[in-house]
Amino acid sequence: MADTLGAFEQAVLLSVIRLGEDAYGRAILKEVQTRLGRDVAAGAVHATLERLADKGLVASRLGTGTPMRGGRARRFYRVQAKGVRALNDARATAESLWSGLRWPLKGYL
Amino acid sequence: MSMTAHPPRWAEALLRSFLKPGDFESVSGDLLEHYRDSIYPARGQLCADFWYATQVFTFVSPGVRFFALLFSAQFLTRTALDWFLPPADFHFRSIVSTVVGIGTLAAAGSWAAWRSGSFAIGAIAGSLTAGIASITSIAGAAILFAFWHDPQTRTAIRCSGGFEEVVTLPLITILPGALLGAFGGAASAALKRLLAVPNSNNHPQA
Numbered sequence: 001m002a003d004t005l006g007a008f009e010q011a012v013l014l015s016v017i018r019l020g021e022d023a024y025g026r027a028i029l030k031e032v033q034t035r036l037g038r039d040v041a042a043g044a045v046h047a048t049l050e051r052l053a054d055k056g057l058v059a060s061r062l063g064t065g066t067p068m069r070g071g072r073a074r075r076f077y078r079v080q081a082k083g084v085r086a087l088n089d090a091r092a093t094a095e096s097l098w099s100g101l102r103w104p105l106k107g108y109l
Numbered sequence: 110m111s112m113t114a115h116p117p118r119w120a121e122a123l124l125r126s127f128l129k130p131g132d133f134e135s136v137s138g139d140l141l142e143h144y145r146d147s148i149y150p151a152r153g154q155l156c157a158d159f160w161y162a163t164q165v166f167t168f169v170s171p172g173v174r175f176f177a178l179l180f181s182a183q184f185l186t187r188t189a190l191d192w193f194l195p196p197a198d199f200h201f202r203s204i205v206s207t208v209v210g211i212g213t214l215a216a217a218g219s220w221a222a223w224r225s226g227s228f229a230i231g232a233i234a235g236s237l238t239a240g241i242a243s244i245t246s247i248a249g250a251a252i253l254f255a256f257w258h259d260p261q262t263r264t265a266i267r268c269s270g271g272f273e274e275v276v277t278l279p280l281i282t283i284l285p286g287a288l289l290g291a292f293g294g295a296a297s298a299a300l301k302r303l304l305a306v307p308n309s310n311n312h313p314q315a
Contacts (some may be wrong), residue, residue: 005290025139044142045166046136063136068145072138 003086003095005054007014010090012048013074024063025049036056049077057083068076114149116141125231127168129224140164149162168239172224173234176217183209184246184279189253191269192262199269210282211289212239219297220291231294233288239286243279247270250275 005013013032016023029045052058058077064073075099124140125133147156187206195200217238218231233291254272266272 025135025283026143029139029143041162041167042136042140043169046132046168047171050132066142069138069142072134072141074138075135090310 002081003057005086005090008044009048009052010087011089012045013052013057013079013083016079021076023077028077050081053077055082056080057086111145111149114145114154114157116144117158120147120162120165120168122160123166123233124168125169126204127165127173130242136168141312171239172220172236173217174241176213176234176238177245178218180210180213180217180238180242180282181245181249181279183213184242185249185253188246188275192253192257192265195268208291213284214286214289215293217286217293219262219293220298221290222294223301228291228294228298231297232291235284235290235293236287238290240281243283246279247276 011032012028015028017033019031021026025042025046028049029040029042031043033040049058049060053060057080059080060075060077061072063076067075117157118219121137128136143163144157148160152160183206187202191199198203214235218228221234222228222231224230250272254266266275
């Protein structure tokens with residue numbers, strides 16, 4: 001069975017997939033903020049990426065630096081097969097939970 | 110956009126202490142890029158430096174937070190015992206809580222130094238643990254007092270050193286926290302070298 005993902009982990013993994021070859025720390029942070037529509041701490045995204053890497057859901061490689069970054073390298077992330085399976089499972093679970101219900105929910109209060 | 114703007118050196122040093130050695134370059138590069146590209150041009154030096162410092166604190170490792178909560182829980186337990194179950198003699202309680210507190214701060218430093226391989230980071234972790242715990246301990250004691258301030262409890266508080274002690278004691282542990290963290294860190298870093306354990310960098314490579 002694939003790993004169970006939290007909502008924030010899904011947001012980070014999907015951002016990595018959307019960004020493709022450009023998925024590095026700052027770009028992922030901006031993508032997550034845009035998709036969630038709120039400010040997100042850089043440390044939260046870093047901790048999540050670290051956790052996902054520990055679980056083998058993402059892998060990373062160091063790229064080159066730029067003058068804007070003071071020459072410091074970017075770390076690029078890529079979702080692994082295990083990460084794709086976890087996302088598919090998360091989507092299937094959500095769809096199963098919602099099946100038969102109309103969205104947005106109305107009249108249940 | 111400013112290619113020469115630079116965040117405070119102390120904040121970068123602190124960031125280095127929070128991260129695994131292999132992560133500092135990429136993470137500090139991300140923050141510097143955002144600082145120069147977006148924050149500094151829009152908000153100016155002072156606000157940009159404040160933004161950078163707040164971002165650095167979001168990297169405080171979960172381990173430091175765990176030890177801070179543990180230290181704070183110990184302090185609040187002792188406070189609650191003194192207020193609600195006051196002893197005739199505080200000597201035994203003082204010894205136990207001091208030993209447990211020393212152990213917690215040394216363990217925080219030891220843990221951080223083991224992770225990073227540097228005893229200096231143990232000192233920072235020890236003082237941060239005590240610093241974060243100070244805030245939660247004082248807030249916790251204030252909540253206790255807000256709910257229980259009957260005459261009997263007020264007498265017990267006075268006999269146990271007064272509310273001033275509850276407020277000042279956590280704050281004065283910050284400096285000893287650094288020393289104990291350094292002590293624990295030195296022991297841990299030495300043990301790590303002795304066992305020749307490499308520093309961790311858990312990112313699998315793509």
